[in-house]
Amino acid sequence: MKKLSKLLLAVSFVVSLTTSAFAVTAVSWGGAYTESQKLGYGDPTAKKLGIEINWVDYSGGLSEIKAQKEAGKITWDIIDVFAMDTIIGCDEGLFVEFDFDKDFPAAPDGTPASEDFFTEMPSKCAVGNILYSWNYAYNVNNVKGTPKTIKDFFDTKKFPGKRAIYKGALTNLEIALAADGIKPGKGGANIYEALQTEKGVQRAMDKIKKLCTDPQGGCVFWSAGAQPPELLVSGEVVMATGWNGRFFNAEVGEGAPIKQVWDGQGLDYEYFVLVKGGPNEAKAKEALAMMTNTEMLAGSAKYIAYAPWRKSSLKVMEAGEPWYKDGKTNMVPQMPTAPANTKNFFLVDPIFWADNGTELGEKWEAMKAGL
Amino acid sequence: MSSETQQILTTDGIPLEVSLKKAERKNKIKAFLLVAPLLLFLIITYVFPIGDMLLRSVDDKMVTEMLPKTFKAMEKWDGHELPEEEVFEAFYHDYKLLVENKTFGKLATQLNYEKNGFTSILKILQRKIKRFEEGNYKEQIMAVHKRWADVEYWRALKRRAPSYTFSKYLKGVDMYKNEDGKIVSVPENRQIHKVLWVRTIEVAFFVTVFCFLMAYPIAHLLATLPMKYSNLLMICVLLPFWTSLLVRTASWMILLQQQGIVNDFFVWIGLVSDDNRPEMMYNKLGTYVAMTQILLPFMVLPLYSVMKTISPSLMRAGKSLGGTPFVAFWKVYFPLTIPGIGAGCLLVFILAIGYYITPALVGGASGTLISNQIAYHMKSTLDWSFASAMGLMLLSGVLVIYWLYNKIVGIDNIKLG
Numbered sequence: 197m198k199k200l201s202k203l204l205l206a207v208s209f210v211v212s213l214t215t216s217a218f219a220v221t222a223v224s225w226g227g228a229y230t231e232s233q234k235l236g237y238g239d240p241t242a243k244k245l246g247i248e249i250n251w252v253d254y255s256g257g258l259s260e261i262k263a264q265k266e267a268g269k270i271t272w273d274i275i276d277v278f279a280m281d282t283i284i285g286c287d288e289g290l291f292v293e294f295d296f297d298k299d300f301p302a303a304p305d306g307t308p309a310s311e312d313f314f315t316e317m318p319s320k321c322a323v324g325n326i327l328y329s330w331n332y333a334y335n336v337n338n339v340k341g342t343p344k345t346i347k348d349f350f351d352t353k354k355f356p357g358k359r360a361i362y363k364g365a366l367t368n369l370e371i372a373l374a375a376d377g378i379k380p381g382k383g384g385a386n387i388y389e390a391l392q393t394e395k396g397v398q399r400a401m402d403k404i405k406k407l408c409t410d411p412q413g414g415c416v417f418w419s420a421g422a423q424p425p426e427l428l429v430s431g432e433v434v435m436a437t438g439w440n441g442r443f444f445n446a447e448v449g450e451g452a453p454i455k456q457v458w459d460g461q462g463l464d465y466e467y468f469v470l471v472k473g474g475p476n477e478a479k480a481k482e483a484l485a486m487m488t489n490t491e492m493l494a495g496s497a498k499y500i501a502y503a504p505w506r507k508s509s510l511k512v513m514e515a516g517e518p519w520y521k522d523g524k525t526n527m528v529p530q531m532p533t534a535p536a537n538t539k540n541f542f543l544v545d546p547i548f549w550a551d552n553g554t555e556l557g558e559k560w561e562a563m564k565a566g567l
Numbered sequence: 568m569s570s571e572t573q574q575i576l577t578t579d580g581i582p583l584e585v586s587l588k589k590a591e592r593k594n595k596i597k598a599f600l601l602v603a604p605l606l607l608f609l610i611i612t613y614v615f616p617i618g619d620m621l622l623r624s625v626d627d628k629m630v631t632e633m634l635p636k637t638f639k640a641m642e643k644w645d646g647h648e649l650p651e652e653e654v655f656e657a658f659y660h661d662y663k664l665l666v667e668n669k670t671f672g673k674l675a676t677q678l679n680y681e682k683n684g685f686t687s688i689l690k691i692l693q694r695k696i697k698r699f700e701e702g703n704y705k706e707q708i709m710a711v712h713k714r715w716a717d718v719e720y721w722r723a724l725k726r727r728a729p730s731y732t733f734s735k736y737l738k739g740v741d742m743y744k745n746e747d748g749k750i751v752s753v754p755e756n757r758q759i760h761k762v763l764w765v766r767t768i769e770v771a772f773f774v775t776v777f778c779f780l781m782a783y784p785i786a787h788l789l790a791t792l793p794m795k796y797s798n799l800l801m802i803c804v805l806l807p808f809w810t811s812l813l814v815r816t817a818s819w820m821i822l823l824q825q826q827g828i829v830n831d832f833f834v835w836i837g838l839v840s841d842d843n844r845p846e847m848m849y850n851k852l853g854t855y856v857a858m859t860q861i862l863l864p865f866m867v868l869p870l871y872s873v874m875k876t877i878s879p880s881l882m883r884a885g886k887s888l889g890g891t892p893f894v895a896f897w898k899v900y901f902p903l904t905i906p907g908i909g910a911g912c913l914l915v916f917i918l919a920i921g922y923y924i925t926p927a928l929v930g931g932a933s934g935t936l937i938s939n940q941i942a943y944h945m946k947s948t949l950d951w952s953f954a955s956a957m958g959l960m961l962l963s964g965v966l967v968i969y970w971l972y973n974k975i976v977g978i979d980n981i982k983l984g
Contacts, residue, residue, distance in 0.1 A: 287693070288669055358825075398756075408932070416849050417932060431826040547687055554948050555683035561759040561940075564932045565766075 219248040220480045224276035226253035228500060233276070233325075236496030237487040245486065247479055258285055261471060265290060273480035275469050279546035282322035282467050291321035292470040292477070299481070301489045303508035312490070312506045314463075314533055315383060315543060322467040323488050324505030326496065329440040329532035330367040330462040330544070333447075333454045335428045339435070346460025346540070349435055350375045350403065352413035357434030359407060360427045363417040365560035366549060367462045370542055371437070372403035374460040384462075384542025391548065397556065401563045408567050415567075428454050440532055444501035448525050458537035464544045465505075494519075503531040510534065617962070624735050624956035630677050630727045633670070634661040638728040646725060646746030649718050655705040658724075659696070666693050680950045682723035688712040722746050735956035740764070760940065760957075767937045768964075770854060770926065771919035777859040778866040778915045779908065785863075786870035786907075791879070808864040816925045819857040823847040823929075849931030857929045862918055866911040873907030910981045913972060917965055937961060 222238065224230045234251050242249040252272070254260060258281050264270045277285070285291045294300070300309035300323060310316075313324050332349050339355055348355060349371070361368055373387050374380055376399060380387050390396030408415035416433050418424055424438030425446035440461075446452040470477070470484055486492060493504035494512040498521050504510070510528060513519045519527035528534050532541075575583040631638060636657035644650045665671040671693055678685035692711050699707050709716040726734060726744065737743055737750060741758040745751050752758065785804065789797050807815060822828050830844045839845060847853060877900065885895030923938035930936075937957065944954040972978065 283690075284672055287690075288672060415932065419927065430824065432824050547690075551679065551685075551687045552683045554680065554950075555757070557943075557948075558757045558759050561935060562756055562762070564935070565759060565762045567932045 219250055220273045220476050220483050221250050221252055221271060221474075222274040222276070222483075223252045223254050223272050225256065229502075232496045232499035232502075235499055237492035240495060241483050241486045241492060245479075245483060247483065249483060257281065258288075258290065261285070261290055262288075265473075270471055270474050272471050273474040273476050274484055275471065276325060277322075277467055277469055279318045279322070279465055279467065280550050282317075282319045282469055283546070285469060286319040286321035290469075290472060292472050292481070293320040294323065294470075296320075296323075300485055303490050303506065305508065307508065312508050314503075314505050314507065317467070318546060321469050323469075323484065325466045325468050325488065325493070326500075326502040327463050327465050327505060327532050328502045329458070329537075330362075330371075330437060330464060331440050331443070331456055331458050331460075331532070332371075332435055332437045333424070333428060333443045333456045334435040335431065335433075336453045336455055338431055342455075343435065343457055344459060345457070346371055346375045348457070349437075349460075350407050352407065352410045355434065356412040358414040358416055358432065360416045360418050360424055360433040360436035360438075361404070362437060363419045365556045366553075367437070367544060368404060368560075369397065369400040369556065370462055370544070371460050372400040374540070374542065376400070376403050380460075380540060380542040384545065387542050388545050388548050391552075391556075397559065401559065405563055405567065417564075425452060425454060428452070440530070441501045444530055448501075448520070448522075448530075458532070459540050461532060461537065461541045462544045463532055463538075463541055466502075497527050497531065501527070501530045503533040507533070617959075620955040620959055623952050624959055625731050625733060626952065627727060627732045627734075628730045630674065631730045633665060633674050634658065634724075637661050637724070641725050641728060644721075644725070646722050647718075649705075649716065650721050652703070652705045654721070655708050659699065659704040659708065662689075662692065663696055666696055676949070678724065678727065680948070680953065681727055682720060684714055685720065685723075688714045688720075735953045736960065738953060739957045739960050760937070763935060763937045763940055766933070766935075767920060770851075770858070770936065771916050771922075773855060774858045774862060774919045775912050775916045777855060778862055779912060781859065782863055782866035782870055782911065783904075783908075786867050786874055789867070789871045790874035790877075804864055804867050807860070812861060812924065815861055816857055816928050819853070819860070820848055820929060823853055823856065824849075848929055849934075851930070851933050853929040853931070854926045854934055857925050858919060858922060861925060862915045865914045865918060869910040869914065870904065870907040873904050873910075877903050905976065906981055909972065909976050913969070913981070916968065920961065920965060 220242075222233075224233055230251050230253065234249075238249050238251060254275075256278065258277075261270070261272060261275065264272065282291070286293065296310045296317070297308045302308050303312040314327060317324065332346075334343055334355075338357060341354065343349065343351075343355055349359065369391060370384065370387050373390055373396065378386055378390055381389075391400065404415075407413050416427060418427065418436070418438070421439050421442050424436035425442055427433045428436050429446065429452050440456060443454060443456050447454050447456070468484060468488065470481055474480055488505070490506050490508040491512055493506050494509035494516075496502070497504055497509070497513060498519055504513075510531060510533065513531075514528050517526045517528065518524050520530075529536065531537065577583055577586050634657075637654065640654045640657040641650065644654060662671065662674075665674055671689060675686045675689040678689065688711070692708065692715070695711050714720055722745075725746070726732075734744060738753075739760055741753050741760050742750050743753060785800070789800055789804070791797075792800065820827075824830070825844045825846060825848070827848065829847065830839075833839045834841050834844065847856070881899050881903070882895050885899040886892065890898065921938050923936055923942060926934040926936050927939055928934070938961070941954050941957050941961070944950045944957070969978075
């Protein structure tokens, strides 16, 4: 008996030693999003590699990882960040630079990783994880006819009623120009080019102003992601811009009478980065490569309506429809990157907004003050 | 000295005066020790942060120290044409050092506050600067991006030269110092802060007026009704006071929105037609209604505590001396409640001027107040020195009102309870 307990103790000691030595810490935004990551690819990867992946919540920004590095005790391995943070962190040497095609596996059909991903990465330290959309939705009960394009969002003659738009300038200026007849071009290049000029900005502001002061239209400004579906369902507005995951939850999860329109959508992104000198860099790199392979990335879309970065993941989903966790909803049409949804779209440009955010913000507020 | 002969001594032969002083000093020390924790607390949590804010709002040493050679070379530059080669050369050396030390990110952030567009051109320069050849830096830098050939960017750079600056305060009222040292307004389509200041003061003022108009009768009732009714009324005042601010704001949204309960009721009784529902939410009206309701207890309570102490016999005396009820009220009762009015108004006004969650949620396009802007610069742009400057401007505004109040009514006349 004594021997047995000693043996058990030794075994448990060895087990605890190995697990803690191989535990990888992944940091993300928490809530339903982290849940989808954990269930979608975190746990399956951990099981396959025989390691442990711990998920930790944070609220964005690089201040924490910077502080860890300065204190000389880094505890994070993988972080889920915005585009701008991958650029800054890469410049400051916080993150590992990837050799993209070597570090990340090719698609099942042999397409190299760099071509399988939706667009180029903003820095050498980033690997794409999900894309989400700033699209718009309408309440089917309060709109006569079917809005199909971004122009319809601004068309108060055909579709009278109030609109809800984001309180800041971000993405509003882009859709205003798209609705005003500028073809977005590759990834929205034409829109951002127009916004570099005073004239283009004015044109966008005028378009918004016209919508908001139109007696047939009018604007409500939302600030929290939960508001757009809420405003639509209560009938306060007939159309609202918002995040597609929120609309999906209201539409499919709660059966609200709303429908999404993908024309003129703005794609926004999330990335993973690997911390340089993290507690478990080698294992974390291995885990990251697996988590971002075709099948694993597709896994997260079972739980949330955000799109995996890899084009090949969509094919996996297509083959496995209905893909949503409820077992009856087809997920591919809900993906911001689905071919049917990306006929007319722009990629939100982090560098443009880092550059011009404050000045455009002032102009935006000045415009709002004159409404 | 004649007094010496008359000096009173205590039993142990010490002059009374000295002995008294000794005893008093002991008491003083004791009293000081008693308040010392509070004093320390105030210094740490109040005086120190405000001092820090003040310093932060004028301190611009960081940029000055990052580009020492550039600013030295810029001293001779008049700011009209593009600067000469030596400025570019100095800038090249300064910036190269920053790139090597990996601290250029901070410079980019700071300069982008001064003029938007710096982030990307500094970033591009950072990538290319390693491959620069010696000499002719002006051309090489200008070739990196066309904005480097724009004199506006160099003017913006020069504006950051002094170690201490009041430019953030100027920015707070939509002004800046141009290259000739004159203080001018920013272009009209970017003027936002002046509008917000006016709006903030306007909202705070009207909310105070509405609170006063509503609270006065309530407080009077509370003070004069029999105990069992007044207790019930008191609970009605206090219950919302204890409810979360966000809950109350959200309830107003449900009540007043176009498809809300109040509008439904109006339609049901036929007051308005269904497709012509009045807008009572997401505009100024919504802000006034919600803020007045939320701040009402802060007016009721001081008024009540003052009215409670006014003897009912005073009004009776006024009337029996021949005054009409109005005259008796105006000449006797009202002046006695002024300390309560002063306390309530000051309280409500100061709270209202710093409010931002409620106006942001219910105010729509006109719901942005100056505190929203402060929060925006604290959290989003991370321009803390500008946020500090605006915070201090708000604080000094409140102090001015306090001073005015003291001049007109007298601060010792205030009564909170």
